[in-house]
Amino acid sequence: MWPRPDWPTRLLAWFAREGRELPWRENRSAYTTWVSEVMLQQTRVEAVRPYYAAWLHRFPTPAAVAAADESDILHAWQGLGYYRRAQHLQRAMQEVVARYDGCIPSSREALAALPGVGPYMLGAIRSLAFGAPEPAVDGNVLRVFARLYGIEDDVLQPATRRRVTALAQEVIPHDAPGAFNEALMDLGALICTPRTPHCADCPLQVDCGARRSGRETVLPVRKKKTKQVTERVAVAVIAHAGRYLLHRRSETGMLAKMWEFPAVTGRTHAAALAGLCAARGLTTPHGVYWRHRHVFTHRIWEMRAYRWEMEAALQEDECWYTRDELLTIPLAGPHAKLAATLA
Ligand code: SF4
Incomplete structure (x- = not known):
């Protein structure tokens, strides 16, 4: 059975x-964890290092962030991009000062209610700063778990993230x-x-489902x-002597042979109507x-159908059908709806 249940032990030994020596891993606090995790969202570790040091020098506490002019906050963030992160961080610190006397709270409920705290941030702050057994699932963790457990589901789907979070919750060591x-x-x-x-360098290679299955x-x-692409579709309902003119789609591609x-x-x-009239006279x-x-999955048809009573020459892959016969042939989905409207 893989991964073996004690795989976290091997991971922790490795x-x-x-493990990397990173400035935010020294003298951790809820505030330094918060600042570093916000900066690391969307930004590489090496790019964050100088910003992190400069930020803590300029804003050493939640109170300093809360009291700063927004322009100073944005200036300190300049070059990191995604400025809403900085604005959320300041708003959160203002709430921390107003509601918790400048001390970042440890409870799930209180933290989750602060601006900019999603499930990942919640898990990161609670586990790293407060020692709570809470997973912090980001793209890296999704990738590792998908490989380790051989998860074939789309990791971009919320259900897969929930599954990985549940797996991490099961195995997270409560003492570390x-x-x-x-x-x-x-x-x-x-x-x-x-x-x-x-x-070949991975401490989990013998555990890993993806590795085992190549x-x-x-x-x-x-x-x-x-x-999704939106297309305008002009449709011709051509009726003659109780029959309707139908066309069979090509052998391949979307709605093939319908x-x-x-x-x-x-x-x-x-333009669609002009094209239709020109094509059929x-x-x-x-x-x-x-x-x-x-x-459809990748396409939207905005359809308008027009009706003509006339005899028309059949083109390739076309046929006249009565209304009853229409109910017996494979009609492309929206065209079946149109057929259902015919008296
Ligand atoms: S064995 Fe390879 S794929 Fe599996 S967890 Fe380790 S590095 Fe990732």
Whole structure:
């Protein structure tokens, strides 16, 4: 069975030998943890080092951040980017001063209610600064767990993050939660790197599901969200003697081999209709017969159907069908809805 249940012990032993020496790991407090974790979001460790030192020099306490002009805060952040992080940090410290006398609270509820504290920050501050057995799951940790446990689900999905958080919660050592979370961060940064993990140097290589199945460069699965494209589709309902003209889609591609009413896609509805009329020698219709918005995974069809009573020459892959026959052939989804409207 992998990973063996005592894998955190091997990880912690490796961390004791190989863990990184980082300025925010010296003299930790809830405040220094908070500052460093905010800076490290979206920014590399090496880029953060000088900012971290300068920040603590300028704003050594939550009260100093709370009292500063926002322009000074933004100036100190200049070059780190993502300035909302700095604004959230200041707002949070102002609340800490106003509600907790300048001492960052340790309870989940109180921390979670402060600006800029999401699940990762909550776990990081609670485990690193207060020794609470709380996972801190970021992209590094998701990657390590996906490989270690051979998780094939998309790590960008909230359900997968919840699963990894639950697994981490099960194994986090209660006597060293901060070290465990830091060890995972370091393993992800130094060994279990995104493109080419250094499995031969990994303390968990005998435990690792991905390594065992040769899938260490395949996992984690990250399905990119592709933007949906919106297309305007003009559809021709051409009727003659109780029959309708249908076209069969090509053998390959989207909705392959399905039947549909003749249709043309355009950037605008007017362009689509002009294209349809030109393609089939149709006169401009008087009005829209049917409107429909159909959402596919990566595509949206804004459809407008127009109706003509006329005899028309069949083109390739076309056929006349009665309304009853329409119910028996495979119609592309939205075209089935259109067919259902025909009397
Ligand atoms: S064996 Fe390789 S893939 Fe598995 S946790 Fe270690 S570095 Fe990552």
